[in-house]
Amino acid sequence: MDAHRPPQIVVAVSHSWLRNTFSQLLQRLPVDILPVENVDDLLIRARAKPDAIVLDPFAFGRSSLDLVTRIRREAHYVPVIVLLSSDTGDYRDAAMRLGANAAIAVERAATDLLPTLKTLLGRANLVNGIADRIARTARSNAPAGEAAYGSDPATLNLRERSERTVEQRAMVPETLAAIEPPAGDVATSLKDDGRVFLRGLSLSAGSPHSSSPGRQYRTACNLNCGAHYCGLAVTVHDGRITRIEPADFPDERYRRICLKGISHVQMVAHRDRLLYPLKRAGPRGTSEWERVSWDQALDEIADRVRALREKFGPESLMFFPFSGQLSALNGLTGVYLRLAAALGASGTSLREFGLDSAVPSGIEDTLGEGAGYLANDYADLPNSRLVLIWGGDPAQSRMNWWPFFVEAQRAGTHLIAIDPKYSVTAGKCDEWLPIRPGTDLYLALAMLREIIARDWIDREFVIRHTVAPLLVREDDGRFLNGYVVWDEATQRAVPAERAKSPALAGRFVVKGVACRPAFDLLKERVSAYTPDFAAQKTGLPAERIIALAQAYATVKPARIFTLYGVDRWHHGATFGRLIATLAALTGNLGVPGGDAGVDGFCEGALFDSAFCAPGGKLHRPVNPLRMPEQIVTGLPYPIKAMWVAFGNWLNQWPDQNRLRQEVLPKLDLLVTVDHFMTETARWSDYVLPAAMLFEREDMVKGPGPFVQYQPVIVPPPGECRSDFDIAAALAGLLGVREYFSRQPVEYLAEILAQGDASMRRLSFEELKSKGVLQRDLPPDALVVHRDRKFKTPTGRVEFYVERLLPYGQALPNYQPPIEADPDGDLIHRYPLICLTEHSRYRVHSTFVNTPWLRELDREPCAILHPSVAQPRRIANGDRVRLFNDRGFVVLRARLSQSVPPGTVYLSQGWQSTDFQSGHAQALTHAVGNPANAFGPNCSFSDVLVEVVREVGRQDV
Numbered sequence: 001m002d003a004h005r006p007p008q009i010v011v012a013v014s015h016s017w018l019r020n021t022f023s024q025l026l027q028r029l030p031v032d033i034l035p036v037e038n039v040d041d042l043l044i045r046a047r048a049k050p051d052a053i054v055l056d057p058f059a060f061g062r063s064s065l066d067l068v069t070r071i072r073r074e075a076h077y078v079p080v081i082v083l084l085s086s087d088t089g090d091y092r093d094a095a096m097r098l099g100a101n102a103a104i105a106v107e108r109a110a111t112d113l114l115p116t117l118k119t120l121l122g123r124a125n126l127v128n129g130i131a132d133r134i135a136r137t138a139r140s141n142a143p144a145g146e147a148a149y150g151s152d153p154a155t156l157n158l159r160e161r162s163e164r165t166v167e168q169r170a171m172v173p174e175t176l177a178a179i180e181p182p183a184g185d186v187a188t189s190l191k192d193d194g195r196v197f198l199r200g201l202s203l204s205a206g207s208p209h210s211s212s213p214g215r216q217y218r219t220a221c222n223l224n225c226g227a228h229y230c231g232l233a234v235t236v237h238d239g240r241i242t243r244i245e246p247a248d249f250p251d252e253r254y255r256r257i258c259l260k261g262i263s264h265v266q267m268v269a270h271r272d273r274l275l276y277p278l279k280r281a282g283p284r285g286t287s288e289w290e291r292v293s294w295d296q297a298l299d300e301i302a303d304r305v306r307a308l309r310e311k312f313g314p315e316s317l318m319f320f321p322f323s324g325q326l327s328a329l330n331g332l333t334g335v336y337l338r339l340a341a342a343l344g345a346s347g348t349s350l351r352e353f354g355l356d357s358a359v360p361s362g363i364e365d366t367l368g369e370g371a372g373y374l375a376n377d378y379a380d381l382p383n384s385r386l387v388l389i390w391g392g393d394p395a396q397s398r399m400n401w402w403p404f405f406v407e408a409q410r411a412g413t414h415l416i417a418i419d420p421k422y423s424v425t426a427g428k429c430d431e432w433l434p435i436r437p438g439t440d441l442y443l444a445l446a447m448l449r450e451i452i453a454r455d456w457i458d459r460e461f462v463i464r465h466t467v468a469p470l471l472v473r474e475d476d477g478r479f480l481n482g483y484v485v486w487d488e489a490t491q492r493a494v495p496a497e498r499a500k501s502p503a504l505a506g507r508f509v510v511k512g513v514a515c516r517p518a519f520d521l522l523k524e525r526v527s528a529y530t531p532d533f534a535a536q537k538t539g540l541p542a543e544r545i546i547a548l549a550q551a552y553a554t555v556k557p558a559r560i561f562t563l564y565g566v567d568r569w570h571h572g573a574t575f576g577r578l579i580a581t582l583a584a585l586t587g588n589l590g591v592p593g594g595d596a597g598v599d600g601f602c603e604g605a606l607f608d609s610a611f612c613a614p615g616g617k618l619h620r621p622v623n624p625l626r627m628p629e630q631i632v633t634g635l636p637y638p639i640k641a642m643w644v645a646f647g648n649w650l651n652q653w654p655d656q657n658r659l660r661q662e663v664l665p666k667l668d669l670l671v672t673v674d675h676f677m678t679e680t681a682r683w684s685d686y687v688l689p690a691a692m693l694f695e696r697e698d699m700v701k702g703p704g705p706f707v708q709y710q711p712v713i714v715p716p717p718g719e720c721r722s723d724f725d726i727a728a729a730l731a732g733l734l735g736v737r738e739y740f741s742r743q744p745v746e747y748l749a750e751i752l753a754q755g756d757a758s759m760r761r762l763s764f765e766e767l768k769s770k771g772v773l774q775r776d777l778p779p780d781a782l783v784v785h786r787d788r789k790f791k792t793p794t795g796r797v798e799f800y801v802e803r804l805l806p807y808g809q810a811l812p813n814y815q816p817p818i819e820a821d822p823d824g825d826l827i828h829r830y831p832l833i834c835l836t837e838h839s840r841y842r843v844h845s846t847f848v849n850t851p852w853l854r855e856l857d858r859e860p861c862a863i864l865h866p867s868v869a870q871p872r873r874i875a876n877g878d879r880v881r882l883f884n885d886r887g888f889v890v891l892r893a894r895l896s897q898s899v900p901p902g903t904v905y906l907s908q909g910w911q912s913t914d915f916q917s918g919h920a921q922a923l924t925h926a927v928g929n930p931a932n933a934f935g936p937n938c939s940f941s942d943v944l945v946e947v948v949r950e951v952g953r954q955d956v
Contacts, residue, residue, distance in 0.1 A: 006030040007051040007121065012042050012059045013083065039067065046075040052121060054113070056083045056106070057095070058410055072099035079120035083109060106406070213237065218247045218771035220708035221261050222331060222693055222700050224323040225843045227605035228400040229700045230256050231772060232264070234713055241268050241694060241714060250774045253379070254703050256400040260843060263850045267692065268714070272676055272849060274689035275718025284664060285683045294719060294729070297686055302733035304669050308640045314344040315620045316640040318627070321348055322647030324846060327698035327710060328607050328751050329744055330691075335727035336645055337612035340619035342736040346639060347619035352935030354625030354928075355653075359391075359567040359598055361932035362576020362812075365801045366584075368791035372576075372934065373604065375597025376559065377782040379704060381408040383593030386555040388548075390418040390579070391440065392563030395425040397838040400703075401600065414555070416548070418443070419565070420835070421905065422898040433548070437833045437903055438817050438942070439538040440566050444578035445814060446534035447549040449526040451585055456553035458587025462504075465788050466584050466797040468519035469502035471510065477805050480515060483794050518800040522581075525811045553586045557593030561600070568836070568941040570818035573932045577812040581799040589797065590785040602784050607701050609754040611747065614739045623935045624653065625928050628663045641669035644680055645690070645723060648845045651679035651911060654924035654938055657887045673726060676849060679911050689720040696722035697744045699752070699767065705775045707752070707759065709767045807931040817942045818927055830884050830944035832868065832904050834923055839907040848909055860914055861894040862947065863905040869895050872949060879916060879950035882906075884943070887922025889915050890950055904947055908940075916950075 009031055034050060036042045039060050046053060053071060071080055082095040082103045092103040101120050104112040214237030221230045231247030231254070244265055246257035267273075277297040282288030308316050319340040325331040333350065340347035360372030381387065381404045395402045409415055409430070417426040418433045418440070426432040435443060451457060462468045469485040471493065472478070484493045486508045489500040493510040496502065504519040531542035538545070552558050560583060566575045579596040580589075588594035612619070622630065622639070631639045650659055664670065664683060672684040681687045695716040699709050716722070721729075728740035749764040758775035767773050780786050792798045804810050819826060820833045841857040842848050862880055874880055880893045882904060899905050912919050924943055928936020 006032050008032045008034055008048075009117075010034045010036060010042070010045045010050045010053045012036045012054070013056040042067070043070060043074050046071045046078065049075060049078055052079045052081065052117060054081045054083065055100075066098070068095055068098040068100050081113070081116055081120070214242055217711060217713045219694060219710045219713060220247075220700050220772075221264070222325050222327040222698070222710070223260070223843045223846060224326055225258075225260070226398040226401055226599065227326065227601065227702050228254075228256060228398075229326075229702045229708060230258070230261050230400055231708060232257070232261060234694060236714060239714060241265055247771070249706065249772060251704070251706075253403065254706065256403075258399055259841070259853060259856075260847050260850075263847060263852050264692075264694070266850050266852060267675070267847070268694060270676070270849065273717065273720075274674065274676060274681075274687060275720060276689060277719065278687040280685045284670075284685070285660070287677075287682055289687070294721070297688065298729055298733060301669070301671055301686055302730060305641055305734060308668060309343075312638045312640050315346050316638050317343065317345040317643070318622060318639045318641065319345060319347040319619070319643045319645075320624065320627075320647065320649065321645045322624070322652075324646035324648070324844070325693070326606060327693070327700055328609075328611070328748060329698050330646075330693075330696055330723040331606075331698075332646060333606050333612050335724050335740075336643065337619055338614055338739060339727045339731055339736070341613055341617040342731065342739040343734060344617070345619060346622050349621035349623050349935070351621065352623035352626075354623045354627075354936065355938040355940075356564050356567055357934040358569075358572025358929065358932055358937040358939075359562060359564070359576035361934045361937070362573035362578075363580050363597055364576075364933045365573070365803065366577050366580035366792075366798055367589075367785065368798075370791060371597075371784070373598060374602060374784045375561075375600055376592070376595040376784055377602050377704065378404040378600035380592055380595075380782040381405055381559070381561075381600070382411045382413065384408060384413050384557055384559045385593065386414045386416070386551060386558040388416050388418060388552065388558070388560045389425055389429065390560055390562050391565035391567070391575070392561065393419065393421075393423040393425045393565075393837070394561070394563065395428055396423065396840050397563060398599075399840065404600075414551075420900045420903065421837075424840075433540055433544065434900065436537070436539040437835060437900065438569055438820055438822075440569075440575055441571055441578065441814050442529065442534045442537040443540065443545065443548075444575065444582065445526050445529035445812075446531055446545050447552065447582060448522075448578065448585070449529045450531065450546055450549035451553045451582070452523050452526065454550075456550065457585045461587040461589070462519070462585055463502050465589075465790070466519075467794055467800050468504055468517060468522075469499070470496060470518050470794065470796070470800075471508065471515035472518050472521060472800065474507075474514040474516065477810055478802055479518075479794065479800075480510060480513070484510070486510075486515075486517065522799055522811055525813060529814075552582065556586075556588070557591050558586065558588050559594055560596035562596075562598055564598070565941070567598075567937065568939055569820075570927070570929050570939045570942045571815035572937060572939075573929060574809070574812050574815050577799065577801075580797070581812065584797040584799065590783065590788050592780075592783050595784060597784070602781060605702055607751050607755060609751040611751050611754075624649075625926060625936050625938055628655075628659060628926065631663050631666045640667065641671075642667055643671045643673070644684070645673040647680075648674075648678045649680045650683060651845045651909070651921065653926075654921060654940065655886060655926045656919050656921035656924075658926070673723060678845065688726060689718065690726070691716040691720045691722040695720065696724065697748070699748055701755075705758075705777050705781075706772055707762060707767060707775065708772045709770075711768070711771075803933075804931060809931060818929075818939060819925065820942050820944050826944055830946045832902060832945050832947060833941070834882065834943045834945045835903055835905050835941045836908045836920070836924075837905060839909060842907075842909040845909040845911065848911055848914070857907075859892060860907065860910040860920070861892045863894050863896050863899050864947065865897065865899050865901045865903065866895050867901045868904070868947070869893065872947065874947070874949050879952070880947050881918075881950045882920075882923060882945045882947050884923055884945045886925060887918060889918035889920050889922060891915050893947075904945060 011033055034045055036045055079101045082100040083106050084092050084103055095103050102116045104116055214235045217234045219232050219234055221232055231249055233245045233247040234241055235243035244262050246255050249255050276291050277294055278289040279292045281290040305317055319336045321332050321336040323332050329335055337347045364372035378401045415429040416431040417429040418435055419426050420435055420437045470483050471480045483496055485496045485499045485502040487494045487499040487501060488503050504517050508515050531545045534545055535542040560579045566572050583589050583596035650656055670684045671686045672681040673688045673690050674681050675690055675692060693710055694713040697712050701707055724744050731737050731740045752762060752764050753760055758777055762773050790797055800810055841853040847853050862882055874893050876895045878893045879890060881888055881890050906920050923945055924940055930936055
């Protein structure tokens with residue numbers, strides 16, 4: 001190499017986001033990046049003997065590993081780094097055999113590329129330049145999420161500064177932006193703002209923790225971040241967890257971990273962890289506590305429960321476990337619901353969750369009992385030719401499932417994001433449709449209209465498997481008895497299975513009753529939703545709506561993937577009905593690559609056992625959204641005592657001011673079991689310290705076809721106890737000790753044995769020994785509804801639902817938002833839609849206090865479009881007050897072009913102590929839709945607010 005020229009790195013990659021990642025990482029370093037667009041250019045560059053070649057074998061179409069051999073022939077000694085998906089182990093082995101010097105996972109390129117270059121090049125001028133710049137930035141600009149963009153918060157979003165079109169933009173990982181420390185003394189800057197960088201994280205792909213030798217254990221995460229349940233390899237040294245890495249799986253596609261999983265190291269040893277039982281010593285919410293013994297705490301709790309039970313009945317005691325943990329025993333469906341059943345007490349409903357249940361309600365109504373939460377497996381995504389990611393941001397909120405989308409995209413699947421915000425997912429998709437918030441029904445109805453009007457339906461599926469030909473009475477709106485159709489071949493009404501040519505349109509009189517086919521009624525219902533009309537409502541061009549409908553109907557198979565974005569609107573269930581109807585009318589149900597549903601699970605992510613119904617006993621189910629009203633009114637029966645576990649009630653549920661001011665005073669007893677002094681714990685009468693997942697025995701079902709064991713790795717600190725032990729102790733005091741008479745390991749073996757056939761074949765002893773076992777599932781297990789049998793009253797897909805006749809919703813139709821209606825009166829007072837999204841740095845409110853993650857996400861922000869900020873004289877970084885009739889919150893403003901005008905975005909999970917004043921949940925309401933199959937559901941996004949610049953100092 002010429003000593004006077006910078007090192008040259010040839011980059012041959014397929015996706016713009018990869019090219020952008022490398023250029024952003026290396027552009028200000030002393031290197032020349034030489035991109036190539038075809039094989040000939042690559043070989044020419046190789047002959048020129050660059051200093052390194054970075055090769056994506058998929059860069060020029062189908063994978064061609066023989067390029068490695070050809071490059072080696074032309075470039076001789078030049079180091080070659082091959083980029084491959086982490087799930088293509090065979091390709092990696094082949095690449096190394098053919099002469100590659102290294103193979104790194106595309107998903108880890110941002111962290112692994114520089115260390116790999118350092119190893120292969122061995123050139124101090126390059127490596128030291130990289131290391132020095134990163135180290136300087138690290139020291140002077142932490143947290144990394146901010147430092148990556150310099151000191152001006154206004155420049156946080158690289159996409160906003162790009163001059164490329166939206167279609168050309170690619171999501172740039174936040175820690176890979178231009179590395180340039182600000183002027184000034186490093187020590188001074190640290191002294192001035194007191195910030196600390198992630199010094200525990202190395203700049204390599206290796207462990208961020210101590211390299212001291214220790215013993216390694218295998219366990220699994222059990223948090224509610226998409227039921228991936230990442231396998232964890234945990235290193236223990238001197239009785240302390242020192243490192244957490246991804247654990248191996250029989251199928252390497254499931255070997256994942258995220259920053260949150262790694263950060264468990266800090267959570268276990270956190271200085272704020274609860275270690276002893278506490279009893280309230282002052283008024284609720286004042287944080288005045290008295291340390292007590294377990295005996296005193298449980299005796300006093302049991303005494304109060306017995307008194308309340310005698311006065312108000314056992315149902316007055318409410319056990320409220322939720323989804324903070326999803327292990328078999330120490331989780332939502334575990335020990336506390338078992339105790340509630342044994343006592344005849346109330347407990348969390350396992351049908352009416354109160355949140356994340358609106359879209360599943362609509363799917364349940366349309367596709368039948370048990371279908372609401374089911375969808376084709378994530379692993380089925382590569383079989384799709386088109387995927388509409390509608391109402392979700394899986395690249396951020398399902399990051400450990402996202403590689404399946406990447407695999408699908410590489411296989412030629414076209415990904416379209418439908419989202420008001422230019423999200424992480426939108427930046428990685430082939431298309432982004434920036435729909436106006438709350439107008440998803442208009443788009444779905446317009447698509448249905450076009451598909452029907454242009455006859456893009458799958459006629460055979462529609463006739464055989466949907467209610468389309470079934471006759472509906474015009475007098476009462478019900479199906480004719482016997483579910484009959486009009487047979488055009490015989491010109492009479494006959495049972496559906498006997499018809500030769502069922503009519504889909506027309507008006508017929510059967511025994512004096514005028515009737516019409518359900519399909520005819522649907523066609524009439526959607527006829528008003530023209531593309532031009534929908535364009536006015538959604539902000540999407542009419543021609544784009546038509547193109548979307550045509551693509552979805554004609555590119556087979558196609559899938560609609562959704563999460564809980566639309567779910568958090570009052571009309572979420574109708575959206576679920578519409579996407580299921582779209583899938584049915586186009587024949588995209590029961591086929592590989594098809595389906596329309598939430599997430600990607602063909603079965604429940606929890607064990608299906610009788611553990612929480614001991615001896616056939618059942619708890620009295622309560623919808624948590626309805627629970628506050630029941631506490632206040634005492635109807636249908638009083639709830640006087642509450643036991644909260646695996647959840648943060650006051651932080652995660654709506655209308656916080658009402659909860660604190662009206663609901664809590666009606667409770668005679670509030671007990672919280674947790675690891676930290678959460679929002680809910682601060683308002684409790686007793687707070688009990690729980691063991692973490694590394695400190696008790698359990699198991700989880702998943703990810704995919706796997707079952708994982710959770711052993712005791714370290715003992716609980718202080719006086720922490722497992723939830724199993726806590727529940728067992730309370731059961732003994734309340735006279736039902738027999739339901740907890742065995743050891744956890746015995747109950748776990750029993751739960752495993754009560755599963756389906758694939759689970760019953762597993763040996764629990766082998767599970768304990770290996771840590772993970774794979775169930776033997778049939779090849780078609782990735783596809784739901786593959787038998788085309790739908791558990792509806794008609795046995796068919798029901799886009800016409802008799803159950804909803806009293807609500808006037810037998811056919812899906814547009815429903816305005818309950819609050820955020822652009823045509824409503826309230827929008828004149830509160831003109832901004834307040835949308836709440838998940839953070840990549842938390843699982844709801846879990847990890848909100850983790851030091852590493854707080855460096856990356858230091859404080860809550862209100863994300864505003866500049867067009868919202870400018871007339872209100874709000875500058876980037878200003879303190880602002882969001883408010884409505886229910887409450888307010890004060891926090892920082894961050895301006896961003898990625899959010900739509902007329903909105904404000906908040907990330908959820910922050911505690912009251914994180915806000916400058918108030919709380920985001922003071923803005924939300926608890927109005928649910930009573931028509932939902934799974935009961936009223938939180939409409940967190942169906943909320944209006946106003947925002948003003950907070951007076952006073954802006955630098956606090």
